[in-house]
Amino acid sequence: MSDKLIIFDTTLRDGEQSPGASMTREEKVRIAKALERLRVDVIEAGFPAASQGDFEAVQAVARVIKESTVCGLARALDNDIDRAGAALKDARASRIHTFIATSPIHMERKLHLSPDQVVEYAVRAVQRARQYTDDVEFSPEDAGRSEEDFLCRILEAVISAGARTLNIPDTVGYAMPEPFGRLIGRLRQRIPNSDQAIFSVHCHNDLGLAVANSLAAVMHGARQVECTINGLGERAGNAALEEIVMAVKTRKDYFSCHTAIETREIVACSKLVSGITGFPVQPNKAIVGANAFAHESGIHQDGVLKSRETYEIMSAEEVGWSANRMVLGKHSGRNAFRSRMTELGVEFSTEQELNDIFFRFKQLADKKHEIFDEDLQSLLTEAAAEASEEEFVKLVALEFCSAMGENPKACVTLKIGQEEHQADFSTGAGVVDASLKAIESLVDTGASLTLYSVSNITGGTDAQGEVTVRLEKGGRIVNGQGADTDIVIASAKAYINAVNKLLAKLIRTHPQTGEV
Ligand code: KIV
Ligand code: ZN
Numbered sequence: 001m002s003d004k005l006i007i008f009d010t011t012l013r014d015g016e017q018s019p020g021a022s023m024t025r026e027e028k029v030r031i032a033k034a035l036e037r038l039r040v041d042v043i044e045a046g047f048p049a050a051s052q053g054d055f056e057a058v059q060a061v062a063r064v065i066k067e068s069t070v071c072g073l074a075r076a077l078d079n080d081i082d083r084a085g086a087a088l089k090d091a092r093a094s095r096i097h098t099f100i101a102t103s104p105i106h107m108e109r110k111l112h113l114s115p116d117q118v119v120e121y122a123v124r125a126v127q128r129a130r131q132y133t134d135d136v137e138f139s140p141e142d143a144g145r146s147e148e149d150f151l152c153r154i155l156e157a158v159i160s161a162g163a164r165t166l167n168i169p170d171t172v173g174y175a176m177p178e179p180f181g182r183l184i185g186r187l188r189q190r191i192p193n194s195d196q197a198i199f200s201v202h203c204h205n206d207l208g209l210a211v212a213n214s215l216a217a218v219m220h221g222a223r224q225v226e227c228t229i230n231g232l233g234e235r236a237g238n239a240a241l242e243e244i245v246m247a248v249k250t251r252k253d254y255f256s257c258h259t260a261i262e263t264r265e266i267v268a269c270s271k272l273v274s275g276i277t278g279f280p281v282q283p284n285k286a287i288v289g290a291n292a293f294a295h296e297s298g299i300h301q302d303g304v305l306k307s308r309e310t311y312e313i314m315s316a317e318e319v320g321w322s323a324n325r326m327v328l329g330k331h332s333g334r335n336a337f338r339s340r341m342t343e344l345g346v347e348f349s350t351e352q353e354l355n356d357i358f359f360r361f362k363q364l365a366d367k368k369h370e371i372f373d374e375d376l377q378s379l380l381t382e383a384a385a386e387a388s389e390e391e392f393v394k395l396v397a398l399e400f401c402s403a404m405g406e407n408p409k410a411c412v413t414l415k416i417g418q419e420e421h422q423a424d425f426s427t428g429a430g431v432v433d434a435s436l437k438a439i440e441s442l443v444d445t446g447a448s449l450t451l452y453s454v455s456n457i458t459g460g461t462d463a464q465g466e467v468t469v470r471l472e473k474g475g476r477i478v479n480g481q482g483a484d485t486d487i488v489i490a491s492a493k494a495y496i497n498a499v500n501k502l503l504a505k506l507i508r509t510h511p512q513t514g515e516v
Contacts, residue, residue: 005248005257006224008200009035009241010044011273012061013073015232017510020470020479021277022501025057026384030377032061033345034272035229036068038265040241042095044226047073048087049080051508055087062091069135071095073511076125085132095137096129097167098122102140102154104147110513119154126161137165139202141512144170148183152190159193165224166197170213171512173206173236181216188221200224203239205231210239215247218255229273230281230288234512242266242287242319250314267320271374276381278468278479278494280455287319327373330365334358344373346380357383364464367485372458378466378483385481385497392503393443396420398492400431410434412492414442432491436469439492443499447473454487467494471502478502 045061072084088094231240270288293316348354400410428434451470465487480498484490
């Protein structure tokens with residue numbers, strides 16, 4: 001058995017299924033490039049049949065990624081497979097990942113299909129996908145609650161039809177490590193042609209066991225793990241890539257396999273995904289949390305100073321914490337700026353695009369002494385949002401005042417469509433509250449604000465504050481982000497970003513529920 005563990009990243013597909021985490025095509029391309037630098041083996045770029053936008057995003061990723069295989073998800077339906085095949089046409093290496101549910105509850109209540117029909121759909125889907133690429137993956141959805149004999153039957157049939165990766169998903173996060181690991185071992189033993197395929201796992205984190213279940217499967221011969229940066233994903237998320245990779249690396253005495261991941265890129269990738277999706281990373285999150293390598297107690301600090309190994313099992317450098325991130329300042333010129341952007345994988349298609357970001361950089365450098373990679377990424381996120389056709393509402397001006405013992409007030413001017421509108425001064429519990437009320441008085445979305453969070457992009461009191469706002473209306477959830485050295489302005493930008501997403505008429509199909 002190969003000792004290479006394939007890392008299949010699904011941040012751009014399952015990760016995007018987290019409520020509010022939807023990404024634009026440009027954002028997906030930036031994350032895909034970061035995943036390529038991380039040396040991920042397979043990037044699942046999306047579900048092309050979901051909408052025209054999703055199709056174009058997968059196509060754009062397929063066109064720029066050269067080192068990783070680019071994968072598209074497809075239900076076991078002709079149209080889904082044809083859309084995936086078309087979206088991946090220009091990829092240097094492509095994979096189609098097709099799936100159908102195999103648990104009794106899903107077959108009966110969701111699909112209304114008999115087990116025989118499900119096998120038929122699966123085989124047909126794999127055969128059709130093979131017309132587009134030799135690299136076809138099949139998943140029996142909800143395998144964690146499927147009958148083992150039926151799994152053996154359908155998996156044997158899809159291998160004969162040409163599937164080369166068999167992915168066993170614990171769709172609802174129900175599995176326990178020991179039995180899940182043993183299931184993988186038994187499937188490998190019982191399926192007569194199992195040696196023709198690589199076994200993979202895809203675990204959800206509803207009980208906090210996604211990483212444990214995935215690693216148990218690795219111990220029983222799984223040689224691909226599907227995971228996401230920061231554990232992003234549907235509901236409680238997927239197995240976190242950084243945890244899988246570092247567990248295998250740090251405990252190579254235990255796991256008889258290795259990954260190809262460039263671990264020093266992990267933190268940068270984590271920050272990029274968090275910044276783009278607006279899902280902050282909890283400080284005590286393993287590997288990528290701000291406290292993951294911080295030592296609070298005096299005893300620990302003393303030990304670490306004497307010898308790092310006393311309390312640390314990995315080094316912060318190994319996962320990219322202390323990479324020299326201080327890049328540019330007020331006096332940096334266009335060439336230095338362009339070359340750092342190139343190192344970050346950003347290519348400007350026109351001189352105008354470069355000029356625009358460079359201008360934003362100069363404005364920021366006037367306010368802030370040192371510009372870090374994370375600052376540059378936030379400038380790109382902001383510029384991309386402003387350039388998108390979905391930017392119907394724009395912030396023109398914001399004035400606010402606050403003094404102890406007085407009511408904070410804010411007044412805003414917005415460009416809505418082609419017209420400028422100014423709100424009267426609104427009051428609020430603080431200037432952020434007053435500003436958001438002033439904006440809402442003009443845009444009148446009627447949406448509820450379900451999340452407001454602020455984090456600092458880098459250190460220091462001159463750091464940019466990054467604000468995430470989540471709005472919900474009629475069951476639709478959107479996240480908006482904004483960054484600025486002034487958190488009131490960052491909050492206004494984030495609110496407007498969320499409003500624009502809410503106003504965009506986005507129609508897409510969810511791959512698993514089929515809902516639009
Ligand atoms: O969780 C799941 O079952 C999935 C499949 C589409 C693989 O995401
Ligand atoms: Zn999933």
